[in-house]
Amino acid sequence: MLIDLSNVLSEPHKSLDEMVPCTLEVFKVKFGTYPVLSKDDVHITVEYIKDRQIEIHGSCKLTIEIPCDRCLDAVPTEFNLDFIKKVMVSDSGEEMVESDELDESNYIDGYTLDVDKLICNEVLIGWPTKILCSEDCKGICNVCGQNLNQGTCNCEDTSLDPRMSVIRDVFKNFKEV
Ligand SMILES: [Zn+2]
Ligand SMILES: [Zn+2]
Known part of the structure; x- marks a missing residue:
């Protein structure tokens, strides 16, 4: 105009x-x-x-x-x-x-x-320096590209909860028996 x-x-x-x-x-x-x-x-x-x-x-x-x-x-x-x-x-x-x-x-x-x-x-x-869909947006998996707000993926996560590794060890021991 x-x-x-x-x-x-x-x-x-x-x-x-x-x-x-x-x-x-x-x-x-x-x-x-x-x-x-x-x-x-x-x-x-x-x-x-x-x-x-x-x-x-x-x-x-x-x-x-x-x-x-x-x-x-x-x-x-x-x-x-x-x-x-x-x-x-x-x-x-x-x-x-x-x-x-x-x-x-x-x-x-x-x-x-x-x-x-x-x-x-x-x-x-006025362009914003940061744009987020929500404050707690989980982002996308940097291995498979899954949008982690919409679901999880099976990629190896290096930041696993230590309690989970205990459970994995239990499974390992169970298999060995
Ligand atoms: Zn987002
Ligand atoms: Zn993934």
Whole structure:
């Protein structure tokens, strides 16, 4: 979704306040592609401050499917975005430099604001460092790949309960008799 900023950037610098649809279907970044399960409309306000500086305020709620770090099960993860960006626009309206941060404002091209790109940036900033389907997720067996939340497997487990080895010894002795 693109928003025309020319009314904000030219006299008399009309402020903009709009609800626009978020058209993001997948969230695609260097480290993977994640389906967007649901998204609300984006509330965007843009105000002219002074000297070609504008302030963008945006809020949006979306849910993205991210695999669990341990078992790889899909975990619907909610992002509650609410952000403010201060951006400096050159006279030509072509080059934009963000005053507070050094990251490129890839979401503005000329007088056009690309809402989806802006949202993508914010999702990336808010990306969780750890995703777990539940706090006590057992993960997957690193031998056979069995999801240990759904069942057990027969792989040799080196961390066996010591009480179990006693029982095994009893069986061994029984066989030898
Ligand atoms: Zn898990
Ligand atoms: Zn296994």
